[in-house]
Amino acid sequence: MKIAVTYSNGEVFGHFGHTEEFKIYEVVDGKIVSSSIVKALEGGHSALANLLKSNNIDALICGGIGGGAKTALAELNITLYGGVSGSADSAVDALIANNLAFNPDITCNHFNSHHQGEEHHCHGADECKGCK
Numbered sequence: 254m255k256i257a258v259t260y261s262n263g264e265v266f267g268h269f270g271h272t273e274e275f276k277i278y279e280v281v282d283g284k285i286v287s288s289s290i291v292k293a294l295e296g297g298h299s300a301l302a303n304l305l306k307s308n309n310i311d312a313l314i315c316g317g318i319g320g321g322a323k324t325a326l327a328e329l330n331i332t333l334y335g336g337v338s339g340s341a342d343s344a345v346d347a348l349i350a351n352n353l354a355f356n357p358d359i360t361c362n363h364f365n366s367h368h369q370g371e372e373h374h375c376h377g378a379d380e381c382k383g384c385k
Contacts, residue, residue, distance in 0.1 A: 254280045254281075255277060255278070255279050255309050255310050255311050256278045256310070256312045256313075256314065256345055256348065257275045257305050257310045257312070257313050257314070258275060258313070258344060258345060259272040259275060259314070259316060260272065260274050260275055260276040261274070263340060263342070264339065264340060265315065265340075265341050265344055267317055269298065269318040269319070270297060270301065271296060272301065272315070274290050274293060275290070275293065275305070275308075276288060276289070276290055276341050277290075277310065280345075284349075285349070291304070298321045299321075299325055301322070302322065302326050302329055302331070303329075305326070305331055306331065310331055311331065312331065312334060312348070313332070313333050313334065314337050314345065314353070315333070315337065316335070316336065316338055317335070317336070317359060318333065318335045318359055318360070319360065320360055323360075334353055334355040335355060335356055336355050336356025336359035
């Protein structure tokens, strides 16, 4: 199994569509056997989802994620674990142990009317829980 995590400075990055790199873990028999950092050369949900698919990713751990990205991942059969924050390594360990705390209904919109017309970007899983 291969697991990707939106990644920045050891932490789960807060917004899938703006991540600049992923940490990819290969898991065999419930143990991490390797990990590597992959740079995202293009942004946006379609390009990022295709990057994950080209790296044979089975599951993604991330903070906030928009509806279009969720759809793109689902179409590529990549299991999503959104609404996660903290250490990337700890999140993968928790997923392997079947005790990862995540939000299956996480959504993040770039524009939200109660931000008075300003563009809004989610920067952390807690902030994105309020974006509806």
